[in-house]
Amino acid sequence: MNMLQDPVVVVEGADIYQGDKPVLNDVNFKVFPGEWVFLIGRTGSGKSSLLKTLYADLWLETGSAVVSGYELHKIKHDDIPFLRRKIGIVFQDFQLLTDRTVEENLAFVLKATGWRDPFAIADRITEVLKLVGLGIVHKKMPHQLSGGEQQRVVIARAMLNEPKILMCDEPTGNLDPAVGEQIMHVFKTINRSGTAVLMATHNYDFLKNYPARVLRCEHGEVKDGSTLDII
Numbered sequence: 001m002n003m004l005q006d007p008v009v010v011v012e013g014a015d016i017y018q019g020d021k022p023v024l025n026d027v028n029f030k031v032f033p034g035e036w037v038f039l040i041g042r043t044g045s046g047k048s049s050l051l052k053t054l055y056a057d058l059w060l061e062t063g064s065a066v067v068s069g070y071e072l073h074k075i076k077h078d079d080i081p082f083l084r085r086k087i088g089i090v091f092q093d094f095q096l097l098t099d100r101t102v103e104e105n106l107a108f109v110l111k112a113t114g115w116r117d118p119f120a121i122a123d124r125i126t127e128v129l130k131l132v133g134l135g136i137v138h139k140k141m142p143h144q145l146s147g148g149e150q151q152r153v154v155i156a157r158a159m160l161n162e163p164k165i166l167m168c169d170e171p172t173g174n175l176d177p178a179v180g181e182q183i184m185h186v187f188k189t190i191n192r193s194g195t196a197v198l199m200a201t202h203n204y205d206f207l208k209n210y211p212a213r214v215l216r217c218e219h220g221e222v223k224d225g226s227t228l229d230i231i
């Protein structure tokens with residue numbers, strides 16, 4: 001973590017809503033470059049709603065939040081794709097385009113974010129697949145890959161544009177524990193190279209095995225602490 005650099009996320013006095021329903025009140029926290037932060041709390045406590053607000057899938061109407069330099073309380077609809085290029089998002093369900101190869105899935109994102117040179121596109125795809133520990137899977141269709149391999153492709157996709165932060169919502173929720181552990185190692189490698197990680201999880205083994213800062217959603221509030229307070 002580098003606290004000398006500007007934070008990647010700053011949330012101040014934010015109220016998080018789902019429609020008219022208040023979910024979290026007066027949320028305040030920062031995430032610094034290279035930091036690892038778990039987001040925990042019971043089902044329905046607001047973890048996904050908070051993450052959705054941070055990647056501008058839910059509007060922020062009260063308070064302020066700045067993510068990768070974008071002011072979410074003021075963001076214009078047209079700027080949302082640019083914000084999303086600066087953050088990598090990984091969900092529980094793999095969300096690959098099922099009718100396209102791995103390579104096409106990744107090239108789709110690069111082309112949509114302004115990459116034109118086919119050689120640069122091919123090189124970047126090989127680089128991110130290597131980063132997540134996958135070899136030559138370029139021509140495979142998602143259904144030809146295991147769940148763990150598909151999630152690695154999703155992480156590779158999230159890393160294509162070198163985001164400063166990965167936001168992950170239960171990224172191992174659909175995987176068996178051993179595979180989930182391998183995926184956790186992929187995130188750890190990425191984190192060690194300087195990308196911040198904000199990960200919502202129910203997995204107490206991760207909290208036990210990977211001591212870190214913890215944001216806990218509880219009773220409509222977000223409390224800042226550490227895994228040591230919990231286990």
Ligand SMILES: Nc1ncnc2c1ncn2[C@@H]1O[C@H](COP(=O)(O)OP(=O)(O)OP(=O)(O)O)[C@@H](O)[C@H]1O
Binds near residue numbers: 042044045
């Ligand atoms: N699309 C939606 N429309 C209306 N209310 C919603 C919507 N999604 C979630 N909620 C409500 O918002 C509250 C917070 O839900 P949220 O999904 O953020 O919790 P969570 O902590 O991520 O839960 P889980 O661990 O089950 O994923 C809950 O009361 C939920 O019912």
